[in-house]
Amino acid sequence: MASTTPSVLSAPTRTVRIVSRKSQLALIQTHWVRDELQKHFPNFTFEVQTMETQGDKVLDVSLSKIGDKGLFTQELEDTMLRGDTDFAVHSLKDLPTRLPQGLMLGCITERENPADALVVHEKHKDKTLATLPEGAVIGTSSLRRLAQLRHHYPHLSFKDIRGNLNTRLRKLDEGGYDAIILAAAGLNRMDMSDRIHEILPSEISLHAVGQGALGIECREGDEEILALLKVLSHAPTTARCLAERAFLRELEGGCQVPIGVNTVLEGDTLTLTGVVASLDGQRLVKNAVQGSTSEAEDIGIRLARQLRAEGAQPILDEIIAANRS
Structure with missing residues (x-):
C-alpha cells in the first residue's frame, strides 16, 4: 500500500x-x-x-x-x-x-464474514449439512469447497453450479439441488442473510483467500x-488478506486448486491456517503459522512452504496435471 x-x-x-x-x-x-x-x-x-x-x-x-x-x-x-x-x-x-x-x-x-454458508431447499429446512440424507445433491462451483466437503461428508453428492447469486438460488428453489454452498458475505451484502441456513465452521470448510x-x-x-x-x-483486514494472498501466491494455486484459509487476529498476533486438499477429499494437508501483523506476507510464505514439506506438493502437481489434460 x-x-x-x-x-x-x-x-x-x-x-x-x-x-x-x-x-x-x-x-x-x-x-x-x-x-x-x-x-x-x-x-x-x-x-x-x-x-x-x-x-x-x-x-x-x-x-x-x-x-x-x-x-x-x-x-x-x-x-x-x-x-x-x-x-x-x-x-x-x-x-x-x-x-x-x-x-x-x-x-x-473491511471484511464481511468470510465463511461459507449452507442454503437449503425448502424441503430440508429442518436439516443441517451433517443431517442431510445420503445422496443429497449439493451445488458448488468451487473445488475448494468440494474437496473439503467430500472429506467430511462422503455420503453426499456434489454437482457443479454456475451463474450469479440470484441464478444459483433460483436453480436451488426449482429443485435442481437439495442445498448449495455460497459465500456468506455475498448473501449479507445483497440483504439475503435470511437465506443462510447454516454458517460452516472453519473446521469443516476453510474459506477462499480474500473471501468477504x-x-x-x-x-x-x-x-x-x-x-x-x-x-x-482497513488495516486488520489488509494484514489478514495479505497473509492469505502470499500463501496462495507461494503455492501458485488458483480457483482450480482446492486451497482454503482462515485468519485470526488477536492484538498484533496473526494466525493463518491453510489447507491443500485432493479433489476426492481423501487427502488433506493442513497446518497453521503464527506471527506479527508486520510480517503478514512472510507468514503466508512460511505456511505454504511448511505445507509443501508436509505433502501438499504431490497433491498440487496431480491437480495441475489433471487440469492441463
Whole structure:
C-alpha cells in the first residue's frame, strides 16, 4: 500500500471513473465504494462503468476447466491500462495474486464474514449439512469447497453450479439441488442473510483467500487515486488478506486448486491456517503459522512452504496435471 499526501487531493477536481462487473452483487459492492468516496470527497465526481468478463459469459463450463488467470478481472484491467478507467472494484477472492504489470492493489476494505454458508431447499429446512440424507445433491462451483466437503461428508453428492447469486438460488428453489454452498458475505451484502441456513465452521470448510473483502485495483503510481482509496483501507483486514494472498501466491494455486484459509487476529498476533486438499477429499494437508501483523506476507510464505514439506506438493502437481489434460 502506497503512502500519500493530502496535497495530492488539493489539485483541481475531476471525474473519477470506476469499472465494475455487471452482476447485481458486483454493482452493490461498487456503489458502496462510490458512495463512501463521495461522502469523503464531495468535490469529486465518481462515475461507474460496467462490463462483462469472461467468467460472466462462460456459464456452461466449470471454473476449473476454464482456468483462473484473470477470469473475472482481465477485461476490467484492460480498461485501466488503456487509461479509460481509474480503478476497479473486485471481490478480493476473484483477484489473482499476481497482477498485470502497471497495476497494483490500491486498498483492501473491511471484511464481511468470510465463511461459507449452507442454503437449503425448502424441503430440508429442518436439516443441517451433517443431517442431510445420503445422496443429497449439493451445488458448488468451487473445488475448494468440494474437496473439503467430500472429506467430511462422503455420503453426499456434489454437482457443479454456475451463474450469479440470484441464478444459483433460483436453480436451488426449482429443485435442481437439495442445498448449495455460497459465500456468506455475498448473501449479507445483497440483504439475503435470511437465506443462510447454516454458517460452516472453519473446521469443516476453510474459506477462499480474500473471501468477504473488496480489493480495489488501480494503476501503479497514480498518487491521486491512491490518496482517495486510502480512506477505505482497513488495516486488520489488509494484514489478514495479505497473509492469505502470499500463501496462495507461494503455492501458485488458483480457483482450480482446492486451497482454503482462515485468519485470526488477536492484538498484533496473526494466525493463518491453510489447507491443500485432493479433489476426492481423501487427502488433506493442513497446518497453521503464527506471527506479527508486520510480517503478514512472510507468514503466508512460511505456511505454504511448511505445507509443501508436509505433502501438499504431490497433491498440487496431480491437480495441475489433471487440469492441463
